[in-house]
Amino acid sequence: MIRKWHLKAVIxxxxxxxxxxxxxxxxxxxxxxxxxxxxxxxxxxxxxxxKHHVAAFNKFxxxxxxxxxxxxxxxxxxxxxxxxxxxxxAEINTLDISNLTNKxxxxxxxxxxxxxxxxxxxxxxxxxxxxxxxxxxxxxxNFDSLSFDAILSKLQINYLIVDARKVQHLADQSIxxxxxxxxxxxxxxxxxxDILKExxxxxxxxxxxxxxxxxxxxxxxxxxxxxxxxxxxYSNKTWDTVIDNSIQPQNRWRxxxxxxxxxxxxxxxxxxxxxxxxxxxxxSLKIHPDFSNFNTKELAISHCYLxxxxx
Numbered sequence: 001m002i003r004k005w006h007l008k009a010v011i012x013x014x015x016x017x018x019x020x021x022x023x024x025x026x027x028x029x030x031x032x033x034x035x036x037x038x039x040x041x042x043x044x045x046x047x048x049x050x051k052h053h054v055a056a057f058n059k060f061x062x063x064x065x066x067x068x069x070x071x072x073x074x075x076x077x078x079x080x081x082x083x084x085x086x087x088x089x090a091e092i093n094t095l096d097i098s099n100l101t102n103k104x105x106x107x108x109x110x111x112x113x114x115x116x117x118x119x120x121x122x123x124x125x126x127x128x129x130x131x132x133x134x135x136x137x138x139x140x141x142n143f144d145s146l147s148f149d150a151i152l153s154k155l156q157i158n159y160l161i162v163d164a165r166k167v168q169h170l171a172d173q174s175i176x177x178x179x180x181x182x183x184x185x186x187x188x189x190x191x192x193x194d195i196l197k198e199x200x201x202x203x204x205x206x207x208x209x210x211x212x213x214x215x216x217x218x219x220x221x222x223x224x225x226x227x228x229x230x231x232x233x234y235s236n237k238t239w240d241t242v243i244d245n246s247i248q249p250q251n252r253w254r255x256x257x258x259x260x261x262x263x264x265x266x267x268x269x270x271x272x273x274x275x276x277x278x279x280x281x282x283x284s285l286k287i288h289p290d291f292s293n294f295n296t297k298e299l300a301i302s303h304c305y306l307x308x309x310x311x
Contacts, residue, residue, distance in 0.1 A: 005219035005226060009243050016245040038077045038108045046079035047125040049181045052273075052305060053080075053210045054087060054126060057177050060270060060309045061208050065129070066090045067176035070202065072164055072195070072211075073183035076100045077109050078157065080181065085155045086113070086128040086136065093175070095160040095167065103148045110140050165194040167202065173311070176207045184213045184258065186249050196265055200311045209267070209308040213258060216302050218250055227281045228302055236290050254294055255301040262308065270309040277302035 057064050065088035071080055074096040081094045116122040117133060139146065139154055152159055160167070178199045184192060203209055216228035231252055234243060244250060255274060262269050277300035291299060 003223055003225055005223035005230075008219060008222055009245070012245040012247045013243070016247045038079075038105070038112060042077070043079060043112050046077075046181065047083065049212050050080050050083040050087075051125050052212070053177065053179045056210045056271070056305070056307050057208050060307065061176065061206060064089055064177065068174065069093065069177045069179065070167075070170070070175045070199075071095065072178070072180035072199075073186075074101060074159065077105050078159075079109055079112075080179075081157045082109055082113055082136075082155065083126050085157060086122070086132045087126050088129045088132060089177075090156070092155070092157045093160060093170070094157060095162050095164055097161070097163060099161050101159070103151070106148065106151055107143055110136065110143065114140050165191065165198055167198060170202055172201055173204045173207075175202045176204055177210065178203050178207070179210045181212045182214045184211055185215055185218075185251060185253065187251065188249060189251055189253065189257075189261070192251075193261060193265065196261065196267060200265065200267055203308075203311050205310050207310065208270075209306070211306045213255075213304050213306065214302070215252075215254060215304070218248065227278070227284070229277075229282050229285055229287075229299065232282075232287050232291055232299060233285050235288050254291075254298055255304050256294065256298055258304070258306060262306070267308050268310060269306060271307040273305040273307075274301050275303040276300060 054064055057067075064084065067089050068091040069081075069084050069089050071092075071094040074081070074094040078094060078101060081092045084092045113122070113136060116125075117128070117137075122128050135154060139151055143151070146154070187195065199209055217226065217231040220226050220228045220230055231239065231243075231250065239252065259269060259272075276297075279296055279300045282296050282300045287299065
């Protein structure tokens with residue numbers, strides 16, 4: 001039986017071999033799967049992540065006001081950089097391997113924040129500084145006359161298209177908070193190892209790393225006929241050569257593997273939060289022997305936050 005996720009996998013695999021594959025994938029998701037828009041689910045999910053990152057920073061390091069932040073994986077809509085600007089961060093760096101955002105997407109993002117401010121609901125997620133809200137409103141009012149770069153400059157955001165393994169222009173121990181959302185699961189392990197080495201260099205000794213990882217099968221987000229552990233049925237060889245793709249890769253790592261990676265790099269795991277997941281859903285599948293090192297409870301962990309103070 002051909003499922004929706006099979007078709008998406010084939011299409012993304014094909015696109016991954018094409019020149020400008022990321023641009024083609026963007027068109028595909030925007031026009032076919034309708035996945036590229038700032039809907040409520042994405043917007044509020046990002047705000048919840050900001051809430052967690054700020055709470056963790058407050059707990060371990062103090063106020064975010066006046067601090068320097070670095071985000072891995074800007075994506076299409078810079079909801080989180082905008083949130084840190086409104087929260088009072090002094091310098092907001094956000095990096096991606098590909099340029100996915102543009103002025104139109106900035107407009108959509110600003111519009112969503114203006115709605116929350118006017119409805120007095122932003123306080124449910126962050127404590128916005130009045131002077132920063134005033135700047136955002138000024139940008140909103142004068143949006144058409146401002147360039148993409150000018151908008152980001154007014155919001156103290158540095159948008160970097162770089163390889164996160166070597167962020168050369170940022171000095172050692174220059175960042176107070178390094179954070180990411182739904183990104184680690186898309187990075188091949190050998191690359192993730194080097195990224196974490198770079199983050200270890202960048203974060204201050206009294207700073208924090210805060211990363212949210214979604215370890216579910218992302219095809220299940222698109223195709224509700226499969227559960228979030230579906231990809232654990234396939235061997236590493238089949239997954240790597242037949243199903244996975246470089247456009248939106250999924251490394252399929254489990255929580256214990258991320259913990260082991262941190263330990264191997266001597267990065268302290270100050271605290272973690274996990275979602276235990278659905279053990280019965282795991283049991284309903286024939287898990288491939290390549291995952292035999294994990295018990296059912298370990299396989300079921302679906303999401304986590306990884307908090308590391310210092311380096």
